[in-house]
Amino acid sequence: LFAGESDLLIGARHGAPLAIGFGEGETYLGSDALALAPFTDAITYLEEGDWAILTREGAEIRDIAGVVVTRPRQIIAAQAYRVDKGNHRHFMAKEIHEQPEVVGRTLAHYVDLAESRVALPEALPFNLAKLSRLTITACGTAYYAGLVAKYWFEKLARLPVEIDVASEARYREAPLDADGLTLVISQSGETADTLASLRYAKSQGQPTLAIVNVPTSTIAREASAVLPTLAGPEIGVASTKAFSCQLTVLLCLAIAAGRARGHLSLAEERHLVDALITVPGLMAEAVRQEGEIEGLAREIAKARDVLYLGRGTAYPMALEGALKLKEISYIHAEGYAAGELKHGPIALIDESVPVIVIAPHDAIFEKTVSNMQEVAARGGRIILVGDAKGAAQAGLETMATLTMPDLDPTVAPIVYAVPIQLIAYHTAVVMGKDVDQPRNLAKSVTVE
Numbered sequence: 001l002f003a004g005e006s007d008l009l010i011g012a013r014h015g016a017p018l019a020i021g022f023g024e025g026e027t028y029l030g031s032d033a034l035a036l037a038p039f040t041d042a043i044t045y046l047e048e049g050d051w052a053i054l055t056r057e058g059a060e061i062r063d064i065a066g067v068v069v070t071r072p073r074q075i076i077a078a079q080a081y082r083v084d085k086g087n088h089r090h091f092m093a094k095e096i097h098e099q100p101e102v103v104g105r106t107l108a109h110y111v112d113l114a115e116s117r118v119a120l121p122e123a124l125p126f127n128l129a130k131l132s133r134l135t136i137t138a139c140g141t142a143y144y145a146g147l148v149a150k151y152w153f154e155k156l157a158r159l160p161v162e163i164d165v166a167s168e169a170r171y172r173e174a175p176l177d178a179d180g181l182t183l184v185i186s187q188s189g190e191t192a193d194t195l196a197s198l199r200y201a202k203s204q205g206q207p208t209l210a211i212v213n214v215p216t217s218t219i220a221r222e223a224s225a226v227l228p229t230l231a232g233p234e235i236g237v238a239s240t241k242a243f244s245c246q247l248t249v250l251l252c253l254a255i256a257a258g259r260a261r262g263h264l265s266l267a268e269e270r271h272l273v274d275a276l277i278t279v280p281g282l283m284a285e286a287v288r289q290e291g292e293i294e295g296l297a298r299e300i301a302k303a304r305d306v307l308y309l310g311r312g313t314a315y316p317m318a319l320e321g322a323l324k325l326k327e328i329s330y331i332h333a334e335g336y337a338a339g340e341l342k343h344g345p346i347a348l349i350d351e352s353v354p355v356i357v358i359a360p361h362d363a364i365f366e367k368t369v370s371n372m373q374e375v376a377a378r379g380g381r382i383i384l385v386g387d388a389k390g391a392a393q394a395g396l397e398t399m400a401t402l403t404m405p406d407l408d409p410t411v412a413p414i415v416y417a418v419p420i421q422l423i424a425y426h427t428a429v430v431m432g433k434d435v436d437q438p439r440n441l442a443k444s445v446t447v448e
Helices: 091-097 099-110 140-156 166-172 192-203 218-222 241-260 266-277 279-287 290-300 314-329 338-343 365-377 388-394 409-430
Strands: 009-012 019-022 027-030 042-045 051-055 058-062 073-075 134-138 161-165 181-186 208-212 225-228 305-310 332-337 354-358 381-387 400-404
Touching: 009 027, 019 058, 027 051, 091 099, 091 409, 099 241, 099 279, 099 409, 134 140, 134 166, 134 192, 140 161, 140 181, 140 241, 140 314, 161 166, 166 192, 181 192, 192 208, 192 218, 208 218, 208 241, 225 241, 241 266, 241 409, 266 279, 266 409, 279 400, 279 409, 290 400, 290 409, 305 314, 305 338, 305 365, 314 332, 314 354, 314 409, 332 338, 338 365, 354 365, 354 409, 365 381, 365 388, 381 388, 381 409, 388 400, 400 409
Parallel strands: 134 161, 134 181, 181 208, 208 225, 305 332, 305 354, 354 381, 381 400
Antiparallel strands: 009 051, 019 027, 019 042, 042 073, 051 058
């Protein structure tokens, strides 16, 4: 902005995303389509190093060398970016309750419902059958989605997986083979460290695949291929519906990889897809636990420390549960693999520490029960998140038991995301915290 120049605005993209919005006799500068949606549906994204001269009549874009360039103008669907809380107190509550709908919408994009088979929306520019290794990188909640997916890819597709947080992966200079694949996950598609990891993979000649919720984002534009989540705009800083949609897409991709690599039969694929098709209904059942969770939150709010435990795919869900609680309630929380309890964390347990155990009735459920017995013996207050069969088999006195619907253990992480999110949400509300905009946090981390 310049004094005395009311019809001039200059902006440049350096790291963080930047977009120009075009109206009639007006031009706007904003971070993305969501920010510009109230004013215009015509936008142009600047590339890294671009700078633009804006007037009310339009904009001239130049690249980092000062050469005038043309960037594509896109028309966004205005209704897709209209956001309000509806009948909910917070955006986070609304987004938790939207999950059955948006997961169903995402499934319809990736599954042939009539044939009970995975049908990816577009052909991928690499051969899943010939991949030597999958490298997954992401940040925060998206990283935990990737950690769940590691179990799925290795079990269903027998595909070796390496996963790292993007802030470390971008600097490790890890060797990446041309016959491998880098998979990046980001809600916004603008996460700085994830974008840098994507660019590193490209510099090493490895194909890249992005799972993003914003198909016009920088990561989506730069990746070799994109698998969009169809969660819709997510306003709450703590990710909820984007996470469950990421898990949905990742499981569909793992099933497709399993079929392509010859490790899943047609019958096994159909069994897994049938289980996936039940997920939206099961999530709706899980949401009905909200009244019980609200009462439980009043007790958790009194704690200074909370532990989350899980095994298998429930371990990343324990990490995600702890992250959710700490980021919006500011209670210190840690997630651990239940089998690691004896290797240190058990020293933290006493009668003042709630221990939230995520335990779907799967092949390793009995091992988790053994860990719960160790917690109970030391006076820990157990909150069990599991199904009725598992609760009966455990036979332990608990502070609370949140009974989840019976389901195929493979899809459990998607359904169990609901109570984990509701626990954090209601605990933060009871404590009077700003749930949608927790202190020190931003929705999209576009700088290091």
